[in-house]
Amino acid sequence: xxxxDKIKQAFTGEKKEEPIQQDEVAEKYxxxxxxxxxxxxxxxxxLFANFxxxxxDFFEELEEILIGADVGFDVTMEITDALRQEVKLKxxxxxxxxxxxxxxxxxxxxxxxxxxxxxxxxxKNELTVILFxxxxxxxxTTSIAKLAHQYKSDGKKVLLAAGDTFRAGAIEQxxxxxxxxxxxxxxxxxxxxxxxxxxxxVKKAKEEQADVLLIDTAGRLQNKINLMKELEKIKRxxxxxxxxxxxxxxxVLDATTGQNALIQARQFKETTDVTGIVLTxxxxxxxxxxxxxxxxELGIPVKxxxxxxxxxxxxxxxxxxxxxxxxxxxxxxxI
Amino acid sequence: xAFEGLTERLxxxxxxLRRKGKVSxxxxxEMMREVRLALLEADVNFKVVKDFxxxxxxxxxxxxxxxxxxxxxxxxxxxxxELTDLMGGGKEGIEFSPKPPTVIMMVGLQGAGKTTTxxxxxxxxxxxxxxxxxxxxxxxxxxxxxxxxQTLGEQLNIPVFSMGDQVSPIEIAEKGIEQAKxxGRDVVFIDTAGRLQIDETLMxxxxxxxxxxxxxxxxxxxxxxxxxxxxNVAKSFNEQLDITGVVLTxxxxxxxxxxxxxxxxxxxxxxxxxGQGEKLDAIDAFYPDRMASRILGMGDxxxxxxxxxxxxxxxxxxxxAEKIRENTFDLNDFIDQMDQVNKMxxxxxxxxxxxxxxxxxxxxxxxxxxxxxxxxxxxxxxMTGAERENPDILSQSRRKRIAKGSGRPLVExxxxxxxxxxxxxxxxxxxxxxxxxxxxxxxKGAKGKLGKMAFNQMNxxxxxxxxxxxxxxVRKKKK
Numbered sequence: 001x002x003x004x005d006k007i008k009q010a011f012t013g014e015k016k017e018e019p020i021q022q023d024e025v026a027e028k029y030x031x032x033x034x035x036x037x038x039x040x041x042x043x044x045x046x047l048f049a050n051f052x053x054x055x056x057d058f059f060e061e062l063e064e065i066l067i068g069a070d071v072g073f074d075v076t077m078e079i080t081d082a083l084r085q086e087v088k089l090k091x092x093x094x095x096x097x098x099x100x101x102x103x104x105x106x107x108x109x110x111x112x113x114x115x116x117x118x119x120x121x122x123x124k125n126e127l128t129v130i131l132f133x134x135x136x137x138x139x140x141t142t143s144i145a146k147l148a149h150q151y152k153s154d155g156k157k158v159l160l161a162a163g164d165t166f167r168a169g170a171i172e173q174x175x176x177x178x179x180x181x182x183x184x185x186x187x188x189x190x191x192x193x194x195x196x197x198x199x200x201x202v203k204k205a206k207e208e209q210a211d212v213l214l215i216d217t218a219g220r221l222q223n224k225i226n227l228m229k230e231l232e233k234i235k236r237x238x239x240x241x242x243x244x245x246x247x248x249x250x251x252v253l254d255a256t257t258g259q260n261a262l263i264q265a266r267q268f269k270e271t272t273d274v275t276g277i278v279l280t281x282x283x284x285x286x287x288x289x290x291x292x293x294x295x296x297e298l299g300i301p302v303k304x305x306x307x308x309x310x311x312x313x314x315x316x317x318x319x320x321x322x323x324x325x326x327x328x329x330x331x332x333x334x335i
Numbered sequence: 336x337a338f339e340g341l342t343e344r345l346x347x348x349x350x351x352l353r354r355k356g357k358v359s360x361x362x363x364x365e366m367m368r369e370v371r372l373a374l375l376e377a378d379v380n381f382k383v384v385k386d387f388x389x390x391x392x393x394x395x396x397x398x399x400x401x402x403x404x405x406x407x408x409x410x411x412x413x414x415x416x417e418l419t420d421l422m423g424g425g426k427e428g429i430e431f432s433p434k435p436p437t438v439i440m441m442v443g444l445q446g447a448g449k450t451t452t453x454x455x456x457x458x459x460x461x462x463x464x465x466x467x468x469x470x471x472x473x474x475x476x477x478x479x480x481x482x483x484x485q486t487l488g489e490q491l492n493i494p495v496f497s498m499g500d501q502v503s504p505i506e507i508a509e510k511g512i513e514q515a516k517x518x519g520r521d522v523v524f525i526d527t528a529g530r531l532q533i534d535e536t537l538m539x540x541x542x543x544x545x546x547x548x549x550x551x552x553x554x555x556x557x558x559x560x561x562x563x564x565x566x567n568v569a570k571s572f573n574e575q576l577d578i579t580g581v582v583l584t585x586x587x588x589x590x591x592x593x594x595x596x597x598x599x600x601x602x603x604x605x606x607x608x609x610g611q612g613e614k615l616d617a618i619d620a621f622y623p624d625r626m627a628s629r630i631l632g633m634g635d636x637x638x639x640x641x642x643x644x645x646x647x648x649x650x651x652x653x654x655x656a657e658k659i660r661e662n663t664f665d666l667n668d669f670i671d672q673m674d675q676v677n678k679m680x681x682x683x684x685x686x687x688x689x690x691x692x693x694x695x696x697x698x699x700x701x702x703x704x705x706x707x708x709x710x711x712x713x714x715x716x717x718m719t720g721a722e723r724e725n726p727d728i729l730s731q732s733r734r735k736r737i738a739k740g741s742g743r744p745l746v747e748x749x750x751x752x753x754x755x756x757x758x759x760x761x762x763x764x765x766x767x768x769x770x771x772x773x774x775x776x777x778x779k780g781a782k783g784k785l786g787k788m789a790f791n792q793m794n795x796x797x798x799x800x801x802x803x804x805x806x807x808x809v810r811k812k813k814k
Contacts, residue, residue, distance in 0.1 A: 012410040014590065060371075064381040068563050073376045136585060137446025137558060166613070168490070169483025178477035190486075221588040254446060258378035258562020281445065281533065
């Protein structure tokens with residue numbers, strides 16, 4: 001039985017097991033994540049608390065909450081439009097009825113996309129190549145450092161490739177991180193061809209029998225076609241050495257980004273076949289909705305979240321758990 | 336499609352209305368809903384949207400809209416006016432200190448682009464205002480942040496003051512200003528570390544730097560792609576530091592940039608500059624009217640016109656016009672023209688600036704590979720002089736030779752020649768005063784008309800600029 005069947009059951013009366021589940025789930029989450037989640041449910045519950053009747057004002061307020069939590073414009077519209085329909089059909093008027101329709105719809109949207117939620121797994125006794133891509137200033141280099149630190153602590157041999165040959169000081173930045181986490185950094189010249197750095201790095205990683213190679217790339221806006229083609233080239237070049245690489249392409253997204261995050265994900269997915277998302281700077285924001293939006297509109301799972309400045313602040317992320325927590329907190333109030 | 340502009344949204348609402356014949360107050364409400372959605376879609380903060388829509392509907396419910404034959408256009412106009420108004424009438428520059436050096440502090444979240452912007456602005460002030468800037472590396476936290484500023488300084492040939500990452504940023508800033516005084520530098524940029532607005536320790540550090548250096552300007556650097564959070568960020572930074580202005584970065588992306596509106600509405604502080612490109616000269620003053628059009632998805636004709644005036648060699652343009660009139664336009668001119676257009680920047684950016692263009696399905700998705708024009712150029716350059724002047728002699732065997740010479744497939748050579756012939760034909764028609772080709776450029780029906788209206792409107796504005804220019808020239812002559 002899936003998690004969402006359980007949630008649905010909560011509506012249909014079989015809610016006995018719910019409290020136990022919740023304690024377990026709640027404990028799993030970091031403080032940072034909890035904040036993003038609770039602020040969303042707080043707002044939703046405030047909306048229901050002030051509920052009088054279903055009218056245009058109510059819908060507007062609901063839209064504002066969803067968009068304010070960066071659920072995404074399209075998903076928001078999908079939810080509110082569906083709600084308008086449902087309210088008409090089922091003649092839902094009471095607070096409970098309306099709330100149920102909303103959560104049902106959100107669960108439905110969540111389940112629409114069956115996606116591969118596999119966490120990032122390293123290959124056994126073989127090199128795993130992970131390519132990091134994203135627009136400027138989202139935190140690619142820092143995320144690489146944090147992940148390298150994690151793998152190092154797990155006793156893996158980690159290599160880093162300084163593929164951002166464009167931005168001033170980028171190579172230097174990765175080098176410093178390399179020293180801090182004790183991982184070798186393969187570099188090229190500033191202004192040089194990033195593909196050749198990637199090639200050298202893959203070759204070296206194979207020779208040295210490294211477990212993981214993390215490749216940094218320069219930030220690029222997704223509408224610059226020549227820069228996007230450069231990414232394709234990097235990928236091709238890596239494949240010359242390791243045909244099934246890169247094993248993961250992680251798109252780094254800044255959690256404070258608005259609707260453009262979805263466009264970014266779409267464009268990067270097209271050129272580099274993104275396998276997962278690293279959502280950074282989530283600690284500063286009060287949003288949980290973006291996870292739903294990315295999943296719904298693009299079918300790409302969020303695999304890591306950045307929750308702070310320290311080395312240990314990149315966490316593996318399970319969106320099913322997270323969204324379950326989000327919804328069950330809403331249900332808790334209803335029941 | 337994900338991003339339809341306000342224009343399109345209102346058009347759709349209007350189609351529904353057209354059958355009714357008369358527009359009621361309820362219909363205006365319906366249109367206001369579209370305005371609201373367009374703004375939310377552009378990432379404007381929902382609270383800001385609420386206030387804004389309220390203001391616009393008050394104006395719209397007034398008789399002017401209802402009695403107008405074309406309420407949709409009227410509403411677009413009101414929205415555009417109010418938006419421009421809200422973002423602050425005209426452009427604003429930097430307040431220079433009467434007693435140099437002018438100190439400018441750069442603050443913002445991580446990854447917003449503070450360091451790059453400091454470099455770009457320093458360069459901008461040197462070029463436009465003949466200042467002697469210096470930059471101070473006060474980001475001691477992020478690895479290699481100092482190196483980044485130093486590299487920028489080398490590239491731009493602007494001095495960078497640094498004391499390593501073991502000294503407090505406050506001391507670095509103070510010593511930096513001292514040094515600037517000694518060296519006769521008249522503008523000092525202090526590059527601070529990125530921080531979250533909720534990080535109390537680091538925010539307090541900024542206040543200390545402020546107290547110690549008494550900056551003339553504190554610029555909050557914000558990524559134009561920021562979503563709903565922009566309002567919170569701007570609010571916190573402004574409350575704690577009383578910023579003097581905002582720089583919006585990464586506007587060369589395909590974001591609508593609604594953050595601009597949120598920030599302005601929340602802080603009341605002007606947006607002074609926009610960063611729009613990877614290169615170090617890619618910074619520009621902020622024009623509220625242009626930003627308004629962008630947020631609404633209406634194109635940016637003024638920037639386009641300005642770019643054209645700035646980048647296109649006037650003499651060459653006149654020669655070209657003459658050639659078109661005489662119908663002696665040849666392949667040499669064809670690549671010349673391509674070069675001129677290329678100078679204006681990436682083609683997809685230029686297309687986006689043309690109003691009405693976003694009404695043509697798929698066109699906003701267009702992406703032009705800059706290499707395409709390079710390839711076309713290679714093909715033309717592989718032709719002999721005689722062939723370039725008279726493409727009619729291009730026989731099949733000549734074409735094969737050209738394909739080999741330029742390293743491009745034969746189909747591409749054929750395509751280029753066909754394109755050239757077509758554009759020549761079109762120019763010929765246009766020079767005879769037959770503009771029917773241009774008419775269709777904006778699409779047919781109401782949408783097309785709207786695009787054309789916007790185009791004409793912009794032309795008018797551009798015309799005013801030209802007149803002003805002429806006046807100035809006359810004045811100069813008198814002197």
